[in-house]
Amino acid sequence: MDDRQKLLVIGGSYFYGRVFVMEAAREERFDITVLNRGTYSMEQFGVTQVTGDRHDGETLRACGEHYDAVIDFCAYQPGDVQTLLEGLAGSVGQYILISTVDVYERGDGAVKTEEHRLEERRFGGEAGDYIAGKVALEREVRRVCGEKRIPCTVLRPAVLYGPYNYAPRESVYIQMMLQNHVLPRYTDADGRFQFVYVKDAAQAVLRAIGNERAYGQAYNLCQDEIMTYDSFLCALREAAEPEIRETLQEIPLTVEQAAGGQAPLPFPATADETELCSNEKSRRELGLTYTDFAEGIGRTYRAFRQVYVS
Numbered sequence: 189m190d191d192r193q194k195l196l197v198i199g200g201s202y203f204y205g206r207v208f209v210m211e212a213a214r215e216e217r218f219d220i221t222v223l224n225r226g227t228y229s230m231e232q233f234g235v236t237q238v239t240g241d242r243h244d245g246e247t248l249r250a251c252g253e254h255y256d257a258v259i260d261f262c263a264y265q266p267g268d269v270q271t272l273l274e275g276l277a278g279s280v281g282q283y284i285l286i287s288t289v290d291v292y293e294r295g296d297g298a299v300k301t302e303e304h305r306l307e308e309r310r311f312g313g314e315a316g317d318y319i320a321g322k323v324a325l326e327r328e329v330r331r332v333c334g335e336k337r338i339p340c341t342v343l344r345p346a347v348l349y350g351p352y353n354y355a356p357r358e359s360v361y362i363q364m365m366l367q368n369h370v371l372p373r374y375t376d377a378d379g380r381f382q383f384v385y386v387k388d389a390a391q392a393v394l395r396a397i398g399n400e401r402a403y404g405q406a407y408n409l410c411q412d413e414i415m416t417y418d419s420f421l422c423a424l425r426e427a428a429e430p431e432i433r434e435t436l437q438e439i440p441l442t443v444e445q446a447a448g449g450q451a452p453l454p455f456p457a458t459a460d461e462t463e464l465c466s467n468e469k470s471r472r473e474l475g476l477t478y479t480d481f482a483e484g485i486g487r488t489y490r491a492f493r494q495v496y497v498s
Contacts, residue, residue, distance in 0.1 A: 192219040193398065196251055196280075197235075198242055198272065199261030201228035203352050204286065204345070208259065208390040209233055215394070223251055224262070242268065248275035256281040257397045266324040270332045282403070283340040284396055285329045287322045289382075289408055289465045290315075291344065300465040302344075302406045326406070339403035341396045343389070346410035346465060347455060350386035350484065351491035357454045358485065361424055362492045365432060371425065372451040373438040377417040379456035382410040382464060385484035388476065395474040407470040411478045414464060417455065423482050427489040 195212065199205040200222040212218050213233040222230045226239035240247030242262070258280050263269055273280065293305040306323050310316060326342055333340040349358045364370055389409050396402040413419075425433055441450055443457045456462050470476045 192217055193256040194218075194252070194254060195220045195397070196255040196258045196276075197222045197261065198258065198263070199224055200259075201230055203350075203355070204348055204386055204389060205259075205261035206230070206352055207350065207386045208261070208393050209235060211387065211390045212394060221251055221255075223247070243271050243275075245275050248272065249277045251276060253278035254280075257284060258282070259284045259286070259393055259397075261286045263325050264318065264321045266321065266328060269325060269329045273332055273336060273338070280336075280338050282398065283329060283333050283338050284393060285325060285340065285342050286393075287326055287342050287344045287406075288319075289344045289346050289410065289463070290319050291323050291326060292463065292465070294463055295460075300408065300463065302408060302469055330404075339400075341399075341402045341404075342406040343392055343396065344406060344408050344465075345389045345392075346382040346384045346408070348386050348389060349383050350488050353386065353488070355454075356452060358424070358488055359492050360452045360454070361421070362489055363496050365424065365428060365436060366493060366496045369432070369435045370437045370439055371421055372446065373421070373440045374417045374443060374446060374451075374453075374457065375440050376442050377457045378459045380414050380416055380459075380462045380464065381455045382414060383481060383484075384409045384411055385479040385481075388478050392470060392474055392476055395476065399474070401473055405469075405473065407474060408465040408467055409470055409476075410465050410467045411481055411484075412467065413481045415455075415481065417457065420455070423485050424489065426482065427486040 195218050197209055200209045201224050209222060209230050210233055212220055213235055220235040221238060222235050223238045229237050231237045238251055263285060291306050292300040293307045307319060310320055329340050353359055392409050446453045
């Protein structure tokens with residue numbers, strides 16, 4: 189008799205979800221099904237791949253009868269959780285929603301714990317839509333799971349980084365270093381921010397699965413270090429080989445110049461944009477330890493070096 193825990197991973201092929209599937213597939217206790225649009229197949233890791241749209245009833249019925257846990261990496265719009273749970277043919281033992289630390293009310297200067305108020309205001313642009321969607325989904329998952337008596341857990345990662353991250357964040361700077369031998373130096377950036385190494389975030393999911401202490405709870409996922417652009421770029425330089433460091437040229441830029449298109453600004457650049465969070469609850473209740481940033485960015489640099497240096 190197969191007593192492995194059955195997992196349904198929604199998304200699971202791009203970065204955070206991909207790394208989670210790779211980590212979970214190494215553990216014999218899981219039988220994993222991945223549902224996504226099929227852009228990147230995960231079958232090479234020994235999982236069952238279901239290709240289709242999460243909103244399509246036929247696709248959801250093809251996923252099977254029962255899952256001990258559903259891990260949702262790609263819920264963005266209100267209704268995504270309800271549609272999924274109503275479309276699945278069988279029972280669900282736990283629902284894990286991947287959210288973001290950006291859901292907290294902004295601008296009060298507080299270090300956010302999981303009990304902090306969620307943002308009620310609507311901001312413009314793509315980022316504003318993303319925040320509003322995640323806030324709505326956190327409320328939706330609690331309501332729908334409560335009605336269906338399904339335990340739910342919400343994970344709120346800070347800025348994710350690591351191998352496979354092709355979003356224009358740390359990889360952009362690594363590409364600049366390796367191909368152009370330059371890095372910007374922001375002369376007036378005073379923003380602060382927090383990262384979380386993607387494998388640490390994957391561990392958070394693994395430790396939440398079937399963990400009754402995590403039922404009904406939310407967890408911030410963030411490293412201990414509070415970073416600035418100066419400390420981030422310094423860590424990147426230190427991660428590089430001596431011959432790369434010796435040839436690197438620094439280009440001094442103001443935040444305004446960078447925002448005008450002269451260099452990327454993927455992290456908060458000003459003090460007014462700074463929002464910080466506590467990781468104490470995830471340490472205490474999930475037993476997480478967080479990878480030191482210098483170690484994590486070193487691994488990330490080495491992974492992307494294989495991509496950008498032929």
